Amino acid sequence: MGKSTLFFAIVRELRRRGCEVGGIYAPEAREGGRRVGFRIVDLLSGEGGWLAKEGRGEPRVGKYVVLVEEAERVGVKAIERALREACVVGIDEIGPMELIPAGLRGAIERALRAEKPLLAVIHRRLPLTHPHLFEMAKARGRILEVTIHNRASLLPQSRRLSHELWPGGDEGGQGADIHP
Numbered sequence: 001m002g003k004s005t006l007f008f009a010i011v012r013e014l015r016r017r018g019c020e021v022g023g024i025y026a027p028e029a030r031e032g033g034r035r036v037g038f039r040i041v042d043l044l045s046g047e048g049g050w051l052a053k054e055g056r057g058e059p060r061v062g063k064y065v066v067l068v069e070e071a072e073r074v075g076v077k078a079i080e081r082a083l084r085e086a087c088v089v090g091i092d093e094i095g096p097m098e099l100i101p102a103g104l105r106g107a108i109e110r111a112l113r114a115e116k117p118l119l120a121v122i123h124r125r126l127p128l129t130h131p132h133l134f135e136m137a138k139a140r141g142r143i144l145e146v147t148i149h150n151r152a153s154l155l156p157q158s159r160r161l162s163h164e165l166w167p168g169g170d171e172g173g174q175g176a177d178i179h180p
Contacts, residue, residue, distance in 0.1 A: 002146065002151060003092075003093065003121045003146045003151075004027075004092055004093075004121065005151075005155065006146060006151070006155060006158065007090065007092045007119065007121050008092075009158035010119055010158045010161050010162050010165070011043070011090055011119070012158075013158050013161075013162035014087075014088055014119075014162045014165065014166055017162065017166070019086075019087045019088055019162075019166045019168075020044070020085065020087055020088075021044075021082075021086055021087070021088045021089075021090045021119070022042075022043050022044040022078065022079075022081055022082025022083075022085060022086030022088075022090065023042075023044075023078060023079055023082045023086070023090035023091050023111070023119075024040055024041065024042060024043060024074070024075050024078045024079060024090070024091055024092070024098075025040075025041050025043060025090070025091075025092040026038045026039065026040050026041070026051050026092065026093065026098065027039055027041065029050075029053065036053055036054050037050060037052050037053025037054055037064055038050075038051040038052050038053070038097060039051060040070070040071050040074045040075050040098075041074070041078075042074060042077070043082070043090055044078065044081060044082065044085070044086065045078070045081075047074055047077075047078070049067070049070040049071065049073060049074040050067040050070045050071070051066065051067065051071045051075075052064035052065060052066045052067060052071075052097045053065060053067065059100045061096045061097050061100070064097065066097055066100045066101065068100065068101040071097075071100075071101045072101045072102075075098070075101070075103075075104040075107060076103045076104055076106075076107045079091070079104075079107040079108065079110070079111055080107060080110075082111070082116075083110065083111060083114055083116060086116070087116070087117070087166055088116070088117045088118070088119055088165055088166055089111045089114065089116050089117070089118045089119070089120075090118075090119045090120070091108060091111060091118070091119075091120040091121065092120075092121045093120070093121035093122065093123055094108055094120055094121065094122050094123060094126060094133065094137070095122075095123030095125075095126070096123065096125070099129075099130060099133070109133065109136070112133065112136040112137060112140060113136065117165045117166055118140055119165055120137065122134070122137055122143065142164070144161075
């Protein structure tokens with residue numbers, strides 16, 4: 001259990017309570033049991049594309065080439081739609097790959113500035129690499145650090161954490177489930 005597991009537990013709880021959660025997530029893409037890259041997926045529509053994958057080219061993060069146009073095509077539209085239509089914006093995660101495409105970085109910044117509740121996974125190096133974005137995130141509210149020592153104890157708190165993000169809603173709702 002890690003950051004993304006907690007993120008999706010909170011998203012499921014919000015949806016169960018009738019809250020539409022929009023935005024993006026970036027699951028690993030595997031072939032033959034080996035990670036070959038990362039996809040970018042719209043939380044509302046399920047539309048996806050490549051964020052980064054192994055190969056030659058620029059820009060790079062480690063061994064992965066960031067596919068700027070594809071990341072922007074899916075990610076910007078997903079975040080903008082969430083800002084318009086969802087009750088909570090979700091971003092899993094704000095990290096080096098997501099911040100290379102200028103359009104996607106701009107959409108993430110708009111989500112950080114918005115009044116709408118935001119559930120975001122922040123890469124551990126964000127304070128060093130993009131301190132202004134980290135400060136924007138801190139200004140939004142509580143930052144919960146997920147570590148190997150506390151991650152198991154956080155999952156049972158997903159219901160309480162969902163109430164902090166969105167106090168309203170129907171406790172008996174049957175929102176859609178997602179499977180990263």
